[in-house]
Amino acid sequence: MGHDVRAPGRAAVHAASGSRLGASHPRQEGPTDLRLVPPALAAWATAALMLDASPEWAVGAAVVGLVAAGVLLLVRRGAGGGTSDREGTGAIPATPATRATWATPASRTTRVTRATPAAPTIRVTHGTQSRGQRPAPPRTTWPRISVAAVLLCVAAAAVSAGLHGADLRRGPVPRLAREYASVTAEVEVTSDPRLTRPRVKGDHMAPTSVLINADVRRVEEAHGTAVVTRAPVLMIIDAGWGSGISRAVDERPNAPGNAQAPPRSADGRTSPWLGLLPSTRLRVTATLAPSLTDGDRVAAVLRVRDPGVPEVVGEPSAAQRLAGRLRAGLREATDGLPADARALLPGLVVGDTSRITPELDEAFKETDLAHTLAVSGSNLTIILALLIGPPGRAQLAERRGLAPRLGFSLRTTALLGGGLTLAFVIVCRPDPSVLRAAACGAVVLLALATGRRRSLIPALATAVLLLVLYDPWLARSYGFLLSVLATGALLTLAPRWSAALRRRRVPPRWAEALAAAAAAQALCAPVVAVLSARVSLVAVPCNLLAEFALAPATVLGFAALAAAPLAMPLAKMLAWGAGWPAGWIADVARTGAALPGAGVDWPGSWAGAALLALATVVVLLAGRRLLRHPWWCGVCGVLLLLVVVQPSPLTRVVTGWPPPGWRFAMCDVGQGDATVLAAGEGTGVVVDAGPDPTSVDRCLRALGITRIPLVVLTHFHADHVAGLPGVLRGRAVGAIETTGHEEPVDQVEFVRREAADRHIPVTRAAAGEERRTGALSWQVVWPPAQSSPTAMAPDGPNDASVTLLVRSAGLRFLLLGDLEPPAQRALLRSPAGALLGGVDVLKVAHHGSAYQDPELIRRAAPRLALISCGADNPYGHPAPSTVAALRAQGAVVLRTDEDGALAVAGTGAQLRVAGD
Incomplete structure (x- = not known):
C-alpha cells in the first residue's frame, strides 16, 4: 500500500518560522522553465531586422506570423483526448525524502509517494490525476502552442519595428536633410545634453560640441512653409566657450528649461545648452544633414551654429523639473569633495557623467567598470535591498531591512518598492535605457529576494519581450544586450559557480561576489571586445574590489540626493560619507588601468567575439x-599575476624591451610625436606627449620611467601635446618647457591648465639654452629668442618647434620637432647650424612629410633616421621622397607605423636599435 512519509525536521522549521518557505531552507523548485525564452529571442531578432525594412516587408512578416500561428492554434493535430505533454508520471529513485510540495509553472501541486517497500520508487503525479491511475498518452498540444507563441511575438515585433522604423522615413525632415537645408524648427528635448569627448584630428583638437537628442515637432523651410511633424534628430551645438555665454548663464540661473545653473564640464567650463532638461521645447535655426551612421534611431542631424542662449518656447514637465532640481542638488552637495569623488558620485547615483574626465572615463573602460557610470539595474537593486532586507529573506518572517523594522507588511513593502522604482525612473530620466535598467534591476532583485533563481528566467524573458516590443531600437543596443547578458549570468551561472566555490571552502560572501563578477565577465566579454577591440585581464578583480564600495556609495548618494532640496548641510555631510567609497572605486579603476598587462588587444569584430x-x-x-589540483591553481594564479603586473626585470628578460643601456626611445603613439631621453635609472626627459594619454603612458611604463626632470613640448599642436595627462600620470615631473609661439590658443590653455592642476612650472625654450642631467646633456638650437637678430616670424606653430641637439654616451641626436623648410633653412644659417653636421640619430621633422630641406639632410647625414607616424594615416606620412633622400645619404630609416616603438642603444661607433 502506498503511503506518505513526511520529514518532521523540515516541517517543524516551516511551522516555527511562520512561513511556507521556512527560515533556512531555499524554495524547492522544478526544472528551469524556458518556454518564454524562444518568443523573447524571436521578437528581439525580428525587431533588429525589421527596423530598416520597407513597410511591405514588415506587413508581410506580421501577416505570415499571424496566419501561421492561427493555423497552429486552430487545426488539431491528431485525434483523441488526453492531457497535455506536461502531464504524466515518472519514476525516480527513492530517497529518504518525504512528501514535498512546490509550485509548478501552472500553479499546480505535486505529490510524491512511495509505492511499496519492495519497490523503492517514487511516483510523481500532477494535477487531478489520482494516485495509481494509468496516465493517458501524451499529445503535442504544448509544442504547437510554443511555436504559435513564437510566431505571434514575431508578428508583434514586426509591427512595432515597422512603425518605429517608419518614423525615421516619413515627414519632411529626411528630405530636407538630404538637401542640407537651413530650417527654423521647434524641437522637444528628449535626453540630457552631453559634451563630446576631446578628440585629436590631425594636428588640432576637434572642437567641443554639445549633443542633444530631440524630436522635431514643427519645421519651417526657408520659403516659409511650416509643417507639423515628429522626427527624432541629433542636435549638435558648437560649445562656443566664451565670456559672453558664461555671463548669460550667470544672469539666467532659473531660466525656462534650466532647473538651476547648468552642469560644468570636466575642465570647469559650461554652456547654457548643458542646463536644458528633457521635455523642454526650443526654437532653433539650424542646418539639417543626413545621419552619419546607418541603423541609428536618428532621422537627421540638426547642426546649430549659434552657441548662444537657446530660445525656450516651452518649459519642461513638472516631473523633469523636480528631477533636475534633485540632480543639481546632488552636484552642489558634491562640490567640496576630491576631484575623483566629485566627478564619480553623480554618475554612480543617477548616471550624471558631466564631470567625468576623459582619463577617468578611459580607466573605467580599461577595467570594465564603465557599467557603474551608467544608470543600471544595480542602482535600483541596492536601494530596494535596503528596503526589504538581504537576499533570500524577502518573504521570511525573520526578514530584515527598513520595512519590517518599521512594521510594514509584505504588501505595503511591495507598494513602497514600486514607489521607489517610479522615483528612480523619474530622477534618472524615463528614457528607454532607464526603463531597461528598472526592468532588469527588478528581475535581479526578485531573483535574489525570493531565492527562486530558476523561475526568474521566465521573468527576464518577459522583461526582454515587453521592452523590445515597447522600444524596438533596444534590439540594436549594445547596452541592452550587455544588460540582458549580465542579468542572465546572475540568474544562471552565478548560483552554480557560487555553490561550487563554497564546496571548496570559499567563504559564502566571497563566493557569491566572485561568482557574480566572473559569470558576468564570461558572458559580456565577447560583446565588450566588439566595442573596444580589447579584453581586460583585470575586470574580475577590479569589479570585486569595487563591488564592496558600490552599495555604500549608492545608498549615501541617494540619501544626499533626497536631502539636498531640504537641508544642504545634511546633504553635504552625506555626500562626504559617500565620497570615501566613490574615491575607492575611482582608485581601483585607475590602479587597474595603470597595470602594464591590464588588457590585451583583440579583434573588434563578431568573429573576434566568437x-x-x-x-x-x-x-x-x-x-x-x-x-x-590546488598547486596548479596557485601556479596559474602566479603566472596570470606576472602577466598583469609585468615587473620590469622580468619583462626585459622575456621581451628584450627596452634593450639594456638604451639612450633614446621613440614611442608608438600613432600619428604624433613622443620621445624619451634616458637620464638614469627610472628617469627620462620626455620630448612631446603624442595625441593619446593612454598610449604614451603605456610606453613610459614599459620603459620604467617614474621620474621626469623636464617635459619638452616642441609646439602646441594636439598631436604633440594632447597626451600630456598620460605623461604626468603618477610620475614626479620637475618642469614643462614649451615654445614661445603660443598657438593654437586652446591647446596652450590645455597645457597650462594641466600644469597648474599639478603645480608644475612652465618655462619657454630659446636657442642657446644648455642643460644637463646625469650623463645626458642637450642644447636648444631653435627657435631663437624674440630679441635675437636671427629671429624670424614663424609661419605657424610648426616653424616655432623647439629643436634639440642631444649628447648621450658619445651619441649625438638631432630632434627637429615639426620644422618645415623655411625654418630648417634658417636653422642652417643660424650660429647653431655649424653644430649639426654628422649626427648619429635624426628624429625626422613633421612625421617624414615631403616638406624637408635637402641641404639639412645632407648636413646632418644621420646614420639612423627615425620617423614617428600612424599606420594608414590620411596624410601619406612618411613621404617616399623623404625616405629616399635619407637613404641616399646612407641612413637606415625606421618608422613606428611599421616597426613599432623604437629604442637606440650603444656608445659611439656601436649604435644599436631595437623595436618593441
Missing part, C-alpha cells in the same frame, strides 16, 4: 580540472 567566447569556454573547462 573566438573569445570559444577561448572562454576552453578556460572554464580547464579551470574545472585545475580546481582539483
